[in-house]
Amino acid sequence: MDTIASLFSFITTPVSWVIVQFHKMYGAIFGPDTGWAWGLSIVSLVVLIRICLIPLFVKQIKSTRNMQALQPKMKAIQERYKSDKQRQSEEMMKLYKETGTNPLSSCLPILAQSPFFFALYHVLSAIASGKTIGVIDQPLLESARQAHIFGAPLAAKFTDSAEKVAALDASLTDVRIVTAVMIILMSASQFFTQRQLMMKNVDLSVKTPYMQQQKMLMYIFPVIFAVMGINFPVGVLVYWLTTNVWTMGQQMYVINQNPTPGSKAQDAYLQRLLKGVTHHGEVRGRRRKNIVKAIVAKGSDRNENERRFFTGLAKAGFAAQADGTVIKSDTAVAEAEGGAGTRRQQPKRQTKAQRQSGGGQQTTAKEAEDSAPDAEDAADATADVADEKAAPSLEKKPQSEAKGTKAGSPDAGDKPTRQRANSGGSRQRKGQQRPKHPSSKK
Incomplete structure (x- = not known):
């Protein structure tokens, strides 16, 4: 002692x-x-x-x-x-x-x-x-x-x-x-x-x-x-x-x-700061401005809490500036909403027949809607019904009559082969295909 x-x-x-x-x-x-x-x-x-x-x-x-x-x-x-x-x-x-x-x-x-x-x-x-x-x-x-x-x-x-x-x-x-x-x-x-x-x-x-x-x-x-x-x-x-x-x-x-970056305390602090900004329309206090300034300077190195804070600012119609202040910005709202919409939009899944016959070409959902409007699909359905009704009578005709028919005759022009093309390649119907017309050359 x-x-x-x-x-x-x-x-x-x-x-x-x-x-x-x-x-x-x-x-x-x-x-x-x-x-x-x-x-x-x-x-x-x-x-x-x-x-x-x-x-x-x-x-x-x-x-x-x-x-x-x-x-x-x-x-x-x-x-x-x-x-x-x-x-x-x-x-x-x-x-x-x-x-x-x-x-x-x-x-x-x-x-x-x-x-x-x-x-x-x-x-x-x-x-x-x-x-x-x-x-x-x-x-x-x-x-x-x-x-x-x-x-x-x-x-x-x-x-x-x-x-x-x-x-x-x-x-x-x-x-x-x-x-x-x-x-x-x-x-x-x-x-x-x-x-x-x-x-x-x-x-x-x-x-x-x-x-x-x-x-x-x-x-x-x-x-x-x-x-x-x-x-x-x-x-x-x-x-x-x-x-x-x-x-x-x-x-x-x-x-x-003054919480540690990436901690639960920082997330709670930034949420309080976001609530204050949306309520007052500005960042109040020099210390808070310095914190926002530091987060802006990080750029892509921001952690999850800081990215969530910036997303909340954008949805509220604010954009953070390099000096730690915020300004009203309609562009930030549009980008936040557009970014969310872009993430929700997914390309339309192709069928097996489309993948096999498309030659590696893919058609987006937007192109598929442009190339196949509702009126054209209705016309295709009508033609399918007419072809199915005509197919049995055509198969009963003698083969000699089918061979004797010239390509330029009216018979050849009555039932031409229906072909469709779009910007991405040929479009085939899923399921059993229609029988070919006997007057077709192919």
Whole structure:
């Protein structure tokens, strides 16, 4: 313990000074010896630290976006070296190095606030032991030892003995109930934060080491905090519960306002943006315009959510511009409706006889309708009936009479062979064909 304290001694004095300054402010309101004064001082310390870590959090978001942009290349590497896991890992690390991406950047906020965490832990342990530390002198030490949060002293732990808890003027039952509830809340908030990140703000179409890392953190971190929480003083549990709640709220804001491309959160955000555009007739806000501008710049590289957003804009009569604004466009509506109609239209299926006699030529549904109008089909049907009635009498004539008939005689012209032609080739009737007229040369 002394070794750890010496490692973080450089930050123990600043942390104790910040707590004392907040205690003076809250002590004037709630009283200097109350748990509210000391508890709110710890909460304010967390808020101050997290505000200072906002630039690091922004860097974390940018690194996450870079990981998402690299997913197509990651997928290509996974497919290429599917059977060689070692080579796959080497190519992944090479890609990270070339693009300057760090897959472990999501841990940076936790690593950055670790010194403050251990410094606060050492301060509270010193208070529990009755030792002055940093700028906390003897009067402040006695005030902190008298402070209780829901009946549990700030320096008490779940594993403390009844005698040690009694020395802090509290009961062991109160201490264990308060610490157990805070440990459960701390672990649950950590799990919910990671779960909403995995379920809503990650593109699940491609498996990457980043996704595996987040999945591991989702299950491991709550267990770690639950196990370690029984050895944390109540004041440290207040600190860690506050920072988890802050992280959860911060993550919810990012998911709703700046979601990861290709995620469920992006689809929900773009649908809200589409509803706002159709209602107001414009894109409101600089940030929303920048998002539309970025989607327009992607061109054909847009994901499914972004293509659905542009289709919705076109159906509503809007067209997105390169500067992130939208304009009214009747052409966009026509293209959206025409594109849908074109996808529904399918070429007419040819019969087997058409495929065999057409010489490889195909006739579209439009050409078939132009070459075979309803009036012509009616005439063909009438001719078919007349030919079928005349066929039996013609077959009874002597063969000599059929041969003696000249091609130029009236008999030859009475029943000429009916031939039809269209632009795509000969058109044959499906089923049994009519018998040839005996006066035909063929």
